[in-house]
Amino acid sequence: MKKLVLIFMIAISTVGFSQETAAQKAGPPEGNALVGDYYGGNVSAKAEKNAITTTQLEKKLKKAKKVENVAVKGKVTEVCDKKGCWMTVETENKEKFFVKMKDYGFFVPLALKGKNVVLEGNAETKVISVDEQKHYAEDAKKSQAEIDAITKPQEEIRFVASGIKVVN
Template sequence: MKFKAILLGAVLTASSLAFAQSGPPEGKALVGDTYGDQVTSSAESKAITADKLNKQLKKDNKKVENVSVKGKVTDVCDKKGCWLTIQTEDNSKFFVKMKDYAFFVPTALKGKNVVLEGNAERKVTSVNEQKHYAEDAKKPQSEIDAITQPKEEIRFVANGIKVVN
Protein backbone atom coordinates (compact mmCIF):
# COMPACT_ATOMS: atom_id res chain seq x y z
CA MET A 1 0.00 0.00 0.00
CA LYS A 2 2.83 2.37 0.90
CA PHE A 3 4.53 1.56 -2.41
CA LYS A 4 1.35 2.44 -4.35
CA ALA A 5 1.07 5.79 -2.55
CA ILE A 6 4.70 6.62 -3.31
CA LEU A 7 4.29 5.51 -6.92
CA LEU A 8 1.14 7.63 -7.31
CA GLY A 9 2.95 10.64 -5.84
CA ALA A 10 5.87 10.17 -8.21
CA VAL A 11 3.56 9.87 -11.24
CA LEU A 12 1.62 13.01 -10.27
CA THR A 13 4.82 14.97 -9.73
CA ALA A 14 6.27 13.85 -13.05
CA SER A 15 3.07 14.66 -14.95
CA SER A 16 2.79 18.11 -13.38
CA LEU A 17 6.40 18.84 -14.34
CA ALA A 18 5.74 17.68 -17.88
CA PHE A 19 2.92 20.20 -18.25
CA ALA A 20 4.63 23.08 -16.42
CA GLN A 21 5.34 26.04 -18.65
CA SER A 22 9.02 26.90 -18.58
CA GLY A 23 8.74 30.14 -20.55
CA PRO A 24 6.35 32.42 -22.38
CA PRO A 25 4.32 30.92 -25.22
CA GLU A 26 5.88 30.88 -28.68
CA GLY A 27 4.46 33.18 -31.30
CA LYS A 28 5.11 36.26 -33.35
CA ALA A 29 2.20 38.33 -31.95
CA LEU A 30 0.80 39.16 -35.38
CA VAL A 31 -2.00 41.65 -36.04
CA GLY A 32 -5.29 39.94 -35.18
CA ASP A 33 -3.77 37.48 -32.69
CA THR A 34 -5.77 37.25 -29.47
CA TYR A 35 -4.69 36.03 -26.05
CA GLY A 36 -7.24 35.09 -23.40
CA ASP A 37 -10.87 35.93 -24.16
CA GLN A 38 -11.83 37.15 -27.62
CA VAL A 39 -11.72 40.96 -27.86
CA THR A 40 -14.87 41.96 -29.74
CA SER A 41 -14.84 44.48 -32.59
CA SER A 42 -17.21 46.60 -30.48
CA ALA A 43 -14.71 46.65 -27.61
CA GLU A 44 -11.93 47.44 -30.06
CA SER A 45 -13.80 50.43 -31.52
CA LYS A 46 -14.65 51.75 -28.03
CA ALA A 47 -11.09 51.40 -26.70
CA ILE A 48 -9.81 54.46 -24.86
CA THR A 49 -6.28 55.72 -24.36
CA ALA A 50 -4.35 55.22 -21.14
CA ASP A 51 -4.69 58.95 -20.44
CA LYS A 52 -8.50 58.75 -20.66
CA LEU A 53 -8.43 55.66 -18.45
CA ASN A 54 -6.42 57.54 -15.83
CA LYS A 55 -8.92 60.43 -15.87
CA GLN A 56 -11.83 57.98 -15.60
CA LEU A 57 -10.15 56.22 -12.66
CA LYS A 58 -9.73 59.53 -10.84
CA LYS A 59 -13.39 60.38 -11.50
CA ASP A 60 -14.84 56.95 -10.69
CA ASN A 61 -13.12 56.51 -7.33
CA LYS A 62 -10.13 54.42 -8.42
CA LYS A 63 -11.90 51.49 -10.18
CA VAL A 64 -13.36 50.94 -13.67
CA GLU A 65 -14.83 47.61 -14.80
CA ASN A 66 -15.33 46.19 -18.29
CA VAL A 67 -13.17 48.75 -20.05
CA SER A 68 -11.20 48.52 -23.30
CA VAL A 69 -7.86 50.31 -23.50
CA LYS A 70 -5.45 50.69 -26.40
CA GLY A 71 -1.73 51.14 -26.05
CA LYS A 72 1.78 50.04 -26.91
CA VAL A 73 3.38 47.14 -25.04
CA THR A 74 6.74 48.17 -23.57
CA ASP A 75 7.66 45.08 -21.57
CA VAL A 76 6.60 41.44 -21.18
CA CYS A 77 7.51 39.00 -18.41
CA ASP A 78 10.45 36.98 -19.74
CA LYS A 79 9.75 34.06 -17.40
CA LYS A 80 6.20 33.12 -18.44
CA GLY A 81 4.59 36.02 -20.28
CA CYS A 82 2.27 36.46 -17.27
CA TRP A 83 2.36 40.28 -17.20
CA LEU A 84 3.11 43.23 -19.45
CA THR A 85 3.37 47.00 -19.32
CA ILE A 86 1.63 49.55 -21.52
CA GLN A 87 3.11 52.95 -22.36
CA THR A 88 0.96 55.99 -21.60
CA GLU A 89 0.86 59.30 -23.44
CA ASP A 90 3.21 60.93 -20.90
CA ASN A 91 5.71 58.05 -21.37
CA SER A 92 4.97 56.49 -18.01
CA LYS A 93 3.74 52.88 -17.89
CA PHE A 94 0.91 50.91 -16.38
CA PHE A 95 0.97 47.29 -15.33
CA VAL A 96 -1.22 44.53 -16.81
CA LYS A 97 -1.78 41.06 -15.34
CA MET A 98 -3.84 38.27 -16.86
CA LYS A 99 -7.13 37.42 -15.16
CA ASP A 100 -6.83 34.37 -12.89
CA TYR A 101 -3.36 33.70 -14.37
CA ALA A 102 -5.38 31.95 -17.09
CA PHE A 103 -3.32 32.89 -20.14
CA PHE A 104 0.12 34.15 -21.08
CA VAL A 105 1.53 36.24 -23.92
CA PRO A 106 4.68 35.82 -26.03
CA THR A 107 7.60 38.19 -25.55
CA ALA A 108 7.18 39.10 -29.24
CA LEU A 109 4.27 41.28 -28.06
CA LYS A 110 6.85 43.87 -26.92
CA GLY A 111 6.62 46.95 -29.16
CA LYS A 112 3.17 46.01 -30.55
CA ASN A 113 -0.04 48.00 -30.22
CA VAL A 114 -2.83 46.13 -28.48
CA VAL A 115 -6.37 46.48 -27.20
CA LEU A 116 -6.89 45.20 -23.66
CA GLU A 117 -10.30 44.28 -22.30
CA GLY A 118 -10.79 43.96 -18.54
CA ASN A 119 -10.85 45.89 -15.25
CA ALA A 120 -8.63 48.73 -14.09
CA GLU A 121 -7.92 50.35 -10.75
CA ARG A 122 -5.47 52.67 -9.06
CA LYS A 123 -3.53 50.67 -6.52
CA VAL A 124 -0.52 51.10 -4.27
CA THR A 125 2.19 48.60 -5.21
CA SER A 126 4.56 47.57 -2.43
CA VAL A 127 8.34 47.85 -2.70
CA ASN A 128 8.69 44.04 -2.64
CA GLU A 129 6.19 43.58 -5.48
CA GLN A 130 7.88 46.29 -7.57
CA LYS A 131 11.25 44.61 -7.03
CA HIS A 132 9.81 41.21 -7.96
CA TYR A 133 8.52 42.52 -11.29
CA ALA A 134 11.79 44.38 -11.93
CA GLU A 135 13.66 41.09 -11.41
CA ASP A 136 11.25 39.30 -13.78
CA ALA A 137 11.95 42.01 -16.36
CA LYS A 138 15.71 41.44 -15.88
CA LYS A 139 16.31 45.06 -14.88
CA PRO A 140 19.83 45.93 -13.70
CA GLN A 141 20.49 45.48 -9.98
CA SER A 142 21.06 49.22 -9.60
CA GLU A 143 17.53 49.89 -10.88
CA ILE A 144 16.07 47.24 -8.54
CA ASP A 145 17.96 48.70 -5.57
CA ALA A 146 16.61 52.17 -6.41
CA ILE A 147 13.06 50.98 -5.65
CA THR A 148 12.53 52.21 -2.09
CA GLN A 149 8.96 53.55 -1.95
CA PRO A 150 5.50 52.08 -2.56
CA LYS A 151 3.98 53.50 -5.73
CA GLU A 152 0.36 54.31 -6.65
CA GLU A 153 -0.27 53.26 -10.22
CA ILE A 154 -2.83 51.95 -12.67
CA ARG A 155 -3.20 48.17 -12.44
CA PHE A 156 -5.14 46.41 -15.19
CA VAL A 157 -6.46 42.84 -15.06
CA ALA A 158 -6.96 41.69 -18.66
CA ASN A 159 -9.62 39.21 -19.74
CA GLY A 160 -8.38 39.40 -23.32
CA ILE A 161 -5.66 41.06 -25.38
CA LYS A 162 -5.70 41.61 -29.15
CA VAL A 163 -2.80 42.74 -31.33
CA VAL A 164 -3.99 45.62 -33.51
CA ASN A 165 -0.82 46.81 -35.31
Protein backbone atom coordinates in the same frame (compact mmCIF):
# COMPACT_ATOMS: atom_id res chain seq x y z
CA MET B 1 -1.81 -4.48 0.33
CA LYS B 2 -1.42 -1.23 2.28
CA LYS B 3 2.17 -0.94 1.10
CA LEU B 4 1.08 -1.39 -2.52
CA VAL B 5 -1.55 1.34 -2.18
CA LEU B 6 0.98 3.64 -0.51
CA ILE B 7 3.56 3.07 -3.26
CA PHE B 8 0.89 3.67 -5.91
CA MET B 9 -0.18 6.96 -4.26
CA ILE B 10 3.42 8.16 -4.02
CA ALA B 11 4.04 7.28 -7.68
CA ILE B 12 0.96 9.20 -8.82
CA SER B 13 1.78 12.27 -6.75
CA THR B 14 5.39 12.26 -7.98
CA VAL B 15 4.29 12.11 -11.63
CA GLY B 16 1.77 14.93 -11.07
CA PHE B 17 4.39 17.04 -9.30
CA SER B 18 6.92 16.46 -12.09
CA GLN B 19 4.46 17.60 -14.75
CA GLU B 20 3.50 20.69 -12.74
CA THR B 21 7.14 21.60 -12.18
CA ALA B 22 7.89 21.24 -15.90
CA ALA B 23 4.93 23.50 -16.74
CA GLN B 24 6.08 26.06 -14.19
CA LYS B 25 9.57 26.11 -15.72
CA ALA B 26 8.23 26.62 -19.23
CA GLY B 27 8.85 30.06 -20.68
CA PRO B 28 6.42 32.35 -22.46
CA PRO B 29 4.36 30.78 -25.24
CA GLU B 30 5.76 30.77 -28.75
CA GLY B 31 4.23 33.07 -31.33
CA ASN B 32 4.86 36.09 -33.50
CA ALA B 33 2.04 38.27 -32.09
CA LEU B 34 0.67 39.16 -35.52
CA VAL B 35 -2.17 41.62 -36.07
CA GLY B 36 -5.40 39.76 -35.32
CA ASP B 37 -3.85 37.33 -32.83
CA TYR B 38 -5.45 37.27 -29.43
CA TYR B 39 -4.56 35.90 -26.01
CA GLY B 40 -6.98 34.90 -23.28
CA GLY B 41 -10.60 35.57 -24.13
CA ASN B 42 -11.51 36.96 -27.53
CA VAL B 43 -11.71 40.77 -27.58
CA SER B 44 -15.10 41.65 -29.03
CA ALA B 45 -15.39 43.83 -32.15
CA LYS B 46 -17.42 46.29 -30.08
CA ALA B 47 -14.66 46.51 -27.45
CA GLU B 48 -12.03 46.97 -30.14
CA LYS B 49 -14.06 49.73 -31.81
CA ASN B 50 -14.80 51.51 -28.51
CA ALA B 51 -11.35 51.08 -26.94
CA ILE B 52 -10.25 54.18 -25.07
CA THR B 53 -6.77 55.61 -25.00
CA THR B 54 -4.53 55.13 -22.01
CA THR B 55 -4.90 58.86 -21.26
CA GLN B 56 -8.69 58.45 -21.11
CA LEU B 57 -8.21 55.50 -18.75
CA GLU B 58 -6.04 57.65 -16.48
CA LYS B 59 -8.78 60.32 -16.38
CA LYS B 60 -11.43 57.71 -15.52
CA LEU B 61 -9.25 56.35 -12.72
CA LYS B 62 -8.88 59.83 -11.22
CA LYS B 63 -12.67 59.91 -10.78
CA ALA B 64 -13.01 56.31 -9.55
CA LYS B 65 -10.26 54.06 -8.20
CA LYS B 66 -11.58 51.13 -10.28
CA VAL B 67 -13.03 50.83 -13.80
CA GLU B 68 -14.59 47.51 -14.82
CA ASN B 69 -15.22 46.02 -18.25
CA VAL B 70 -13.12 48.53 -20.13
CA ALA B 71 -11.20 48.21 -23.38
CA VAL B 72 -7.95 50.15 -23.73
CA LYS B 73 -5.59 50.53 -26.67
CA GLY B 74 -1.86 50.91 -26.07
CA LYS B 75 1.65 49.79 -26.97
CA VAL B 76 3.33 46.90 -25.15
CA THR B 77 6.76 47.91 -23.85
CA GLU B 78 7.74 44.91 -21.75
CA VAL B 79 6.75 41.24 -21.34
CA CYS B 80 7.72 38.92 -18.49
CA ASP B 81 10.69 36.87 -19.68
CA LYS B 82 9.92 33.97 -17.35
CA LYS B 83 6.39 33.02 -18.43
CA GLY B 84 4.74 35.90 -20.28
CA CYS B 85 2.48 36.30 -17.24
CA TRP B 86 2.58 40.12 -17.13
CA MET B 87 3.42 43.04 -19.39
CA THR B 88 3.62 46.82 -19.36
CA VAL B 89 1.75 49.15 -21.67
CA GLU B 90 2.89 52.67 -22.48
CA THR B 91 0.59 55.66 -22.14
CA GLU B 92 0.55 58.64 -24.48
CA ASN B 93 2.62 60.66 -21.99
CA LYS B 94 5.28 57.90 -22.00
CA GLU B 95 4.33 56.53 -18.58
CA LYS B 96 3.69 52.83 -18.22
CA PHE B 97 1.08 50.71 -16.50
CA PHE B 98 1.19 47.10 -15.41
CA VAL B 99 -1.00 44.36 -16.91
CA LYS B 100 -1.64 40.93 -15.41
CA MET B 101 -3.63 38.16 -16.98
CA LYS B 102 -6.99 37.34 -15.36
CA ASP B 103 -6.77 34.42 -12.94
CA TYR B 104 -3.24 33.71 -14.23
CA GLY B 105 -5.21 31.94 -16.95
CA PHE B 106 -3.12 32.75 -20.01
CA PHE B 107 0.29 34.06 -21.01
CA VAL B 108 1.63 36.17 -23.87
CA PRO B 109 4.69 35.67 -26.11
CA LEU B 110 7.77 37.88 -25.91
CA ALA B 111 7.03 38.91 -29.52
CA LEU B 112 4.20 41.07 -28.17
CA LYS B 113 6.79 43.64 -27.07
CA GLY B 114 6.53 46.73 -29.29
CA LYS B 115 3.09 45.79 -30.64
CA ASN B 116 -0.15 47.75 -30.33
CA VAL B 117 -2.89 45.91 -28.49
CA VAL B 118 -6.44 46.27 -27.27
CA LEU B 119 -6.84 45.05 -23.69
CA GLU B 120 -10.23 44.11 -22.32
CA GLY B 121 -10.69 43.84 -18.56
CA ASN B 122 -10.61 45.83 -15.32
CA ALA B 123 -8.31 48.65 -14.24
CA GLU B 124 -7.63 50.19 -10.87
CA THR B 125 -5.20 52.45 -9.10
CA LYS B 126 -3.28 50.57 -6.41
CA VAL B 127 -0.41 51.14 -4.03
CA ILE B 128 2.31 48.60 -4.82
CA SER B 129 4.58 47.42 -2.01
CA VAL B 130 8.36 47.57 -2.20
CA ASP B 131 8.57 43.76 -2.17
CA GLU B 132 6.17 43.40 -5.08
CA GLN B 133 7.97 46.10 -7.09
CA LYS B 134 11.28 44.33 -6.49
CA HIS B 135 9.77 40.96 -7.51
CA TYR B 136 8.66 42.31 -10.88
CA ALA B 137 11.95 44.18 -11.35
CA GLU B 138 13.77 40.85 -10.88
CA ASP B 139 11.40 39.19 -13.39
CA ALA B 140 12.24 41.98 -15.84
CA LYS B 141 15.95 41.29 -15.29
CA LYS B 142 16.65 44.80 -14.02
CA SER B 143 20.12 45.44 -12.66
CA GLN B 144 20.74 44.99 -8.93
CA ALA B 145 21.25 48.78 -8.67
CA GLU B 146 17.78 49.39 -10.17
CA ILE B 147 16.24 46.84 -7.79
CA ASP B 148 18.02 48.35 -4.77
CA ALA B 149 16.74 51.81 -5.78
CA ILE B 150 13.17 50.66 -5.06
CA THR B 151 12.66 51.89 -1.51
CA LYS B 152 9.06 53.02 -1.14
CA PRO B 153 5.55 51.93 -2.11
CA GLN B 154 4.27 53.42 -5.35
CA GLU B 155 0.78 54.17 -6.62
CA GLU B 156 0.18 52.95 -10.16
CA ILE B 157 -2.42 51.72 -12.59
CA ARG B 158 -2.95 47.96 -12.57
CA PHE B 159 -4.92 46.31 -15.35
CA VAL B 160 -6.25 42.75 -15.20
CA ALA B 161 -6.80 41.61 -18.78
CA SER B 162 -9.41 39.01 -19.68
CA GLY B 163 -8.42 39.27 -23.34
CA ILE B 164 -5.72 40.90 -25.45
CA LYS B 165 -5.79 41.41 -29.21
CA VAL B 166 -2.92 42.58 -31.41
CA VAL B 167 -4.00 45.53 -33.60
CA ASN B 168 -2.40 48.03 -36.01
